Amino acid sequence: MKSDSLPQKSAFLNHRLTRNQQAVLDVLHQQPNALSAQELYSLLRQQQAIGLSTVYRALETLKLHGLIKSRMGTNGEAFYSPVVPEQHYLTCLQCGQSFPLNDCPVKELEAHLHASTPFKIYYHTLEFFGLCEPCTQSIH
Template sequence: MNECDSYKQYLNQHGMKSTKQRNLLLLILKKIQEPQTAEKLYLIAKETDSSINLSTVYRVLEKFTEKKITIRTSFLDDKSVYSLYPKTHQHQLICLRCKKIVLLENCPLEAFQHSVEKSTDFSIVNHRLELYGYCRQCQKIIAAN
């Protein structure tokens, strides 16, 4: 039992076997604290475990997402990104130039959601909000050109 087993108990509690691939990905996700693509996570994982396979990464992330350990988001016709399931309700602010993602803790939508439920007879269970723009550095770079 090495450091990569550190999440054994946690994984077992969530009804999953503890494998070195899962432990590693969990470690990476906790370290990064930023939504990343499966590909990127795979490349980072490879530095530690060179035999890990991309489809394993996809399968692990799928399982994690099913167990609400991670959340999967896809936006802008781009690849999906994965991050640890937020403890508080969050949204993303995405830089259109450098693709950096900033997580936002506040959400102004509760009242709106209720009013929409009333006017449409839908039962709303979820929503998705993303803000797009340019971060400070990219604004400067764009202004300089």
């Protein structure tokens, strides 16, 4: 994805992405699911010479500018993905699988906060933790 088509909420739009930041963003946009830094590093190494610390720096910069987001997996590992509006999850504590929700139950709250506070909101996340149906059945 080119920098001129990045989310309009980003303050980073007026700045150019480095080659490594753009490569990280491109790979994340090509993936159907969020990736860990290690998974991202493995994919990027197939395309170019890049260090793991460079991947972490690019991820941090992109995250601070609202272009990507991170979610913590059940094992504490961070998973990164492009900012996509209203992406919320039900996450199973046993198998670790995440199921996206179709609707945003906090959309009105975000709009209220945006209008009533001097805080620039890039995105929000909502995640519920529990057991999916197959895991619920396997423990009974």
